[in-house]
């Protein structure tokens with residue numbers, strides 16, 4: 001029996017999809033624990049590319065059970081599109097996909113309110129998927145849950161009550177036209193017909209599986225620095241991508257967690273607004289974006305790029321309890337004469353002891369860099385650590401020491417085969 005959590009250790013898009021797919025060959029169950037279709041997890045197999053927004057990245061392995069946990073917020077249309085895409089690719093889901101009856105739905109008014117918020121003064125640069133407004137309703141105890149789909153009368157009543165309030169807000173505060181209640185009810189009923197067979201008590205399912213000594217992998221979306229509690233607030237998402245969220249988001253207790261695997265991109269990227277101390281605005285930044293093909297897997301927006309920040313990743317290691325790390329996209333650095341790594345921050349000439357998460361402090365933080373010589377050679381076909389150029393080995397050892405974890409895998413390309421196991 002083992003329960004591993006895969007967490008993004010930076011601002012998301014570290015390569016969690018690739019790693020979860022890779023590790024899925026050794027587990028029985030993969031469960032997503034938070035976020036929604038703001039996530040875009042990419043898996044490349046041969047010439048085929050899959051991008052998963054809601055369905056766990058273990059689904060391409062026939063004998064792996066996939067679970068969408070209670071902590072996830074589900075947009076019906078996004079889920080149906082993903083199910084259809086998988087079916088078109090000959091991947092069967094019945095008996096393999098389970099959706100928590102306690103997961104919340106993203107309703108049309110959530111998406112609308114997300115876009116209205118983004119057009120106001122407090123812009124975050126969200127993915128526009130309705131994530132924040134849906135979690136607001138969850139915590140305000142007004143949310144519509146998957147289980148509500150099972151009782152048509154209760155469902156209709158809840159949607160009517162919510163719509164009364166939302167339409168008031170839309171009309172009186174935002175001067176927006178009202179939404180049609182019946183349309184929304186019908187969409188939900190249609191959604192229920194299509195997903196009814198997947199709904200279950202996933203917390204009970206997972207705890208039974210633990211008693212049967214099954215191996216489970218819990219897949220995080222986003223990254224630690226986007227965590228609503230521990231990230232760079234307010235420029236964060238509205239859930240807990242950090243490892244603690246894996247327990248509340250699935251119903252698996254903390255005492256059952258055996259490993260926390262942090263996914264660390266060999267440099268740093270961020271999508272959306274918010275402070276980013278090692279961000280590059282020069283040729284090196286452009287080169288990282290180009291070679292790394294740094295465009296959002298969900299929105300297609302260009303990702304901001306910068307050097308690796310070990311001060312940030314070390315913070316992430318501490319709050320997540322990361323004991324194994326997978327370094328991804330090391331191949332992207334193969335084309336640089338010189339590589340920099342941030343090891344500390346200074347504000348007014350004084351080095352900080354702790355990572356600052358407040359906007360005021362972080363936007364003033366000046367990165368302190370160490371310089372590394374690049375290796376200037378293609379490493380994307382190497383699958384043995386010993387065969388890596390010594391400059392690359394030095395870079396990796398430095399990261400492991402500075403961040404305080406062991407490296408278990410190194411990813412040198414998007415495909416499963418482009419992985420070095422240590």
Ligand code: GDP
Nearest residue numbers: 013014015016017041042297329411412413414
């Ligand atoms: P996630 O959200 O953490 O799953 O990451 P994304 O899928 O959004 O972004 C990672 C991108 O990098 C995807 O396009 C992957 O196919 C790609 N990728 C993953 N690992 C590697 C790697 O080691 N090298 C390269 N060059 N690309 C990678």
Ligand code: IMO
Nearest residue numbers: 012013038039040125126127221222237271272
């Ligand atoms: P994966 O799982 C990168 C960012 C958005 C925005 C902020 C809030 O693919 O790593 P939201 O729509 O969640 O309210 O937006 O969070 N963001 C991500 N950035 N990868 C993601 O997911 C992200 N999901 C949300 O760009 O800055």
Ligand code: MG
Nearest residue numbers: 013040041297
């Ligand atoms: Mg992504």
